[in-house]
Amino acid sequence: MAVNVYLWTSLKKFTNEEDRLSIEAKSIGELVGVLERDFPGLKPFIDSGISFAVNGELSNPNSNEPLPDGAEIYLMQKLKGG
Amino acid sequence: MAKDEITKEFKYIGTRPNRPDGYDKVTGRAKYGADVSAVGMLHAAVLRSPYAHARIKCINWEKAAKLSGVKAIVTRDDFPNGKDEDTLKLLENTIAGEFAYYDGHAIAAVAATSVFAAKEAIKAIEVEYEVLPHVIDVDEAIKPDAPVVRENAGDFSVPEGCSPNVASYIEFGRGDISNGFDKADLVKSGRFKTEAAHQGYIEPHACMAQLDHDGQGEMWVCTQGHWYIRQMCAAVLGLESSKLCVTPSEIGGGFGGKTTIFIEPLALALSKKSGGRPVKIVMSRAEVLRATGPTASASMDVKIGMTKDGYLTSGSVEFRMQGGAFGGSPVSEALQCAFASYNMPAVHHIGYDILANRPRAAAYRAPGSPMAAFAVESLIDEICTDLSLDPIDVRLKNAVKEGDKSSYGPKFKKIGLIETLEATKDHPNYSVSLEVNQGRGVAAGYWMNHGGETSVSVSLAEDGSVNVTVGTPDIGGSRASIALMTAETYGIPYDSVSVNIAETGALGFNEPTHGSRATLASGKAVYEAANQTISEMCRRVARKWQIDPDAVFWEKGYAKPAGPNAGDFSPISIKQIASEMDKTGGPIAGHHEASIRGVGHSFGVHIADVEVDPETGRVTVLRYLVVQDAGRAIHPSYVEGQFQGGAVQGIGWALNEEYVYGADGCLQNAAFLDYRIPVASDLPNIDTIIVEVPNPDHPFGVRGVGETGIAPPLPALANAVAAATKVRLRSLPMSPAKVLKAIKTGSDGC
Numbered sequence: 001m002a003v004n005v006y007l008w009t010s011l012k013k014f015t016n017e018e019d020r021l022s023i024e025a026k027s028i029g030e031l032v033g034v035l036e037r038d039f040p041g042l043k044p045f046i047d048s049g050i051s052f053a054v055n056g057e058l059s060n061p062n063s064n065e066p067l068p069d070g071a072e073i074y075l076m077q078k079l080k081g082g
Numbered sequence: 083m084a085k086d087e088i089t090k091e092f093k094y095i096g097t098r099p100n101r102p103d104g105y106d107k108v109t110g111r112a113k114y115g116a117d118v119s120a121v122g123m124l125h126a127a128v129l130r131s132p133y134a135h136a137r138i139k140c141i142n143w144e145k146a147a148k149l150s151g152v153k154a155i156v157t158r159d160d161f162p163n164g165k166d167e168d169t170l171k172l173l174e175n176t177i178a179g180e181f182a183y184y185d186g187h188a189i190a191a192v193a194a195t196s197v198f199a200a201k202e203a204i205k206a207i208e209v210e211y212e213v214l215p216h217v218i219d220v221d222e223a224i225k226p227d228a229p230v231v232r233e234n235a236g237d238f239s240v241p242e243g244c245s246p247n248v249a250s251y252i253e254f255g256r257g258d259i260s261n262g263f264d265k266a267d268l269v270k271s272g273r274f275k276t277e278a279a280h281q282g283y284i285e286p287h288a289c290m291a292q293l294d295h296d297g298q299g300e301m302w303v304c305t306q307g308h309w310y311i312r313q314m315c316a317a318v319l320g321l322e323s324s325k326l327c328v329t330p331s332e333i334g335g336g337f338g339g340k341t342t343i344f345i346e347p348l349a350l351a352l353s354k355k356s357g358g359r360p361v362k363i364v365m366s367r368a369e370v371l372r373a374t375g376p377t378a379s380a381s382m383d384v385k386i387g388m389t390k391d392g393y394l395t396s397g398s399v400e401f402r403m404q405g406g407a408f409g410g411s412p413v414s415e416a417l418q419c420a421f422a423s424y425n426m427p428a429v430h431h432i433g434y435d436i437l438a439n440r441p442r443a444a445a446y447r448a449p450g451s452p453m454a455a456f457a458v459e460s461l462i463d464e465i466c467t468d469l470s471l472d473p474i475d476v477r478l479k480n481a482v483k484e485g486d487k488s489s490y491g492p493k494f495k496k497i498g499l500i501e502t503l504e505a506t507k508d509h510p511n512y513s514v515s516l517e518v519n520q521g522r523g524v525a526a527g528y529w530m531n532h533g534g535e536t537s538v539s540v541s542l543a544e545d546g547s548v549n550v551t552v553g554t555p556d557i558g559g560s561r562a563s564i565a566l567m568t569a570e571t572y573g574i575p576y577d578s579v580s581v582n583i584a585e586t587g588a589l590g591f592n593e594p595t596h597g598s599r600a601t602l603a604s605g606k607a608v609y610e611a612a613n614q615t616i617s618e619m620c621r622r623v624a625r626k627w628q629i630d631p632d633a634v635f636w637e638k639g640y641a642k643p644a645g646p647n648a649g650d651f652s653p654i655s656i657k658q659i660a661s662e663m664d665k666t667g668g669p670i671a672g673h674h675e676a677s678i679r680g681v682g683h684s685f686g687v688h689i690a691d692v693e694v695d696p697e698t699g700r701v702t703v704l705r706y707l708v709v710q711d712a713g714r715a716i717h718p719s720y721v722e723g724q725f726q727g728g729a730v731q732g733i734g735w736a737l738n739e740e741y742v743y744g745a746d747g748c749l750q751n752a753a754f755l756d757y758r759i760p761v762a763s764d765l766p767n768i769d770t771i772i773v774e775v776p777n778p779d780h781p782f783g784v785r786g787v788g789e790t791g792i793a794p795p796l797p798a799l800a801n802a803v804a805a806a807t808k809v810r811l812r813s814l815p816m817s818p819a820k821v822l823k824a825i826k827t828g829s830d831g832c
Contacts, residue, residue, distance in 0.1 A: 006491055008254035010239060044238040053492040057679050057779075058533070074491040077252065077414040079532055082281075082338025082447040082596055082789055 001026060003071040005035070011075070014041030028052050028063040031073070049078040094569040095782055098719045099576050101562040103332070112332040115288030115304025120360040123290065124153055124193040126352055127200035128345065128363070129207050130373060131182035131189055134216035134439040134747025135229065138182060138209060141190060146206035151199035154356035155207070156348065157190045162320040169317045171408045175442045176318060176347050182211070183231065183407035184439050185748040186372025193352040193361045216439040216747040220381045220404035223247045223438045231407050231437040249409030250435040252417065254490065255398075257428025262396020266387025270465050273383050274457035275813040275832050276796070277740035278404070280376040281446050282731065282759045285334025287374060290362040291349035299326045299353070303346060306336040306555055307594020312586050314343045319350055329585040330555045337731070338445030341594045344374050368752040375444020376741060378403040378411035382457040388465045392476040397421050398430040399457065403450070405443035411435045412443070416450030419793070420458050421489035422528040423499060423685060424480040429489045439747055445596060448529040448789035452732060452796050456814060459525040459797030464810060473524040473801075474507045477687070498711030498775030499526070499685035505771050506687040506709045514705065520693045521805025527686045527793025531786035532597025533678030537590030538604055540568070540611040541671035544664075546657030547578045550608055553592025554600040555583055558727070558788060559720030563601040564608055566716050567782055571612040573638035574656060590675045598786025601716060603678040609781045614672030619659045622666045627651050680779025684786055686710035688729065688794035692802040699822030701737055701803060707769045713777040713785030721787050726768040728791020734760040735792075736799040740815050
């Protein structure tokens, strides 16, 4: 099952200049594992705390909830609120 | 006005009962941070750096320790080292190590038997400093010859060749920017600057802490989030989290500034060193302004293209934000908010988080959004003026709606910007005639809102009343809104619900009351927990009636048979069920823990009318209107209060508030007399319209409402001043001196 992963532009240097990736993953947790394995340069960003927007809904990096097939997933910097 | 896609009729939601904590607060009975005391308590004072940047060569506290009443002194040597980078930054900001990084940076702390004795001891501590070059301004900080604030401070995101004062970098966008600008009939660009502004909460930071040598401790603290305080203190002091019990006091404002630690680890360390005696620290106003986080100052370059009929074709921004000596400016959030209100074919964002010799920036109401709104909404207004277009019509043409991709990527679900713009245009304020030296400004603002980690419990008392326990401190009326949602869920009177804010041992982890999340997240969790108890009550009634639990349903405070086939039974009230709990299976309680999702994005539109005195440059706000989508206003009075509070803080930021530093890098206006927040006599009545486009992912349609309201005032006032004076100010605050200079010279203030 493939999901579409969108990266912010300054991450492209770690993904062979691709800002959109198609990745086989059943959950955010699995997706994080694939990203860290295939693109090690992303690991410091993921470790520093990022959010994943799954079809417009924020999810945390450890989520094991099933991802919808073809989900649109945006990597986003962690939000600070006032 | 209201769009009731969630077609529920409510009995309690939407009403305006008194807040449960109101009586205590107006009579002075409520306990705030400084009101807590204990037997044997010591008082603490903090020695702070008089220099913006200095090496600490030596601290000699022997004389101070011998003074009467002094029980403990701590310096950085009393704190463990070897932490991860985030913890190290927290520790460094709590108490200086080798370097003092800003005027007001804590150097040492003393606990004594009186405040006077502690302050005298502070004076007796001798510190030998080597004064170092400093930098305050965000643009100065990235010049090639700027003093380096902290060596090797840039993280993995910083491109090669950047200034050593760049802490992090981000870039994102979509579409063909150049092509977008080519298609525009008018392309404008400009640089905009905002100064740091403090959250300006009335209650200074205060805490009382007690810590034994075995690592068991307690703390009472004025905070937006006591689990955060526990987590950070435990990390900084090397404690086991569960051994530290943190209880929040009532809170006299926070606005994001009370989501992190400042004095709390000092109080714990002093308590431990004094043999476990309780230690209280209360900051002065000067300490609050010098040493707790304001928001960032910003320098922002913006370029926008528009067709002559008002369609935005392309936009790019480069934001540089100064977040103090340890980084952490809200530049990422600012970028996400910059073009979020508009459906644009091409957008590009670049952001730099920059170090300076200032206190570490803390969150402030919609962090980053007000600065972004000032830059983008001002430039859009300039273009509308040049093209003779109505500013609301232009925003309506470009407004995002359900299904549109946001400027930062994800698609929006149901949102209410168009309804908000329409309501603004229909309001009488938009057509009031203006006189000479008067001007009107319109601006939109956005905040994404936040769900966050949440844990609650609900329990029935034996008389059928309900206790709700949440972990989100009540800053703006959330006890009332949570009680209303609970009452609605059960179908019992509002007065039958009590909402308590629990200490850290009573619930699972809770994020602070931040991100406009308390009513949204705790309310959603309480709804789930309450329904657990309703299911249990239905089960018990089913056993009593000897029917299937599915044949019992809950309505308006009663368990009832689901239909004729269920049997002919008289409804049983929550009071009766509760009175029989001990005989039917014991206590009835529910709980819910989750990372709450389903936040509803929030948009607001403001109209400001001002009059500018051409002789003094003073700006008087004549009329002010806030229109914002609340999703569902659970307690309309507190929603209106949030709208008005955001507007007032934004007005202060736009017109007067700023950190003024001397050439020595020291803060010159560390008092409310000189740091000028608006008072009632500075303000007109703030009119409000609550737009209700329910959030489909919340059981009652709630969107967060606390933060969006601070974003539009900065550009709305700038646009109004430009309309009144025919001169565009691109630098905040628009203080009388700056406005007068603009009138006389045409200066944009940058």
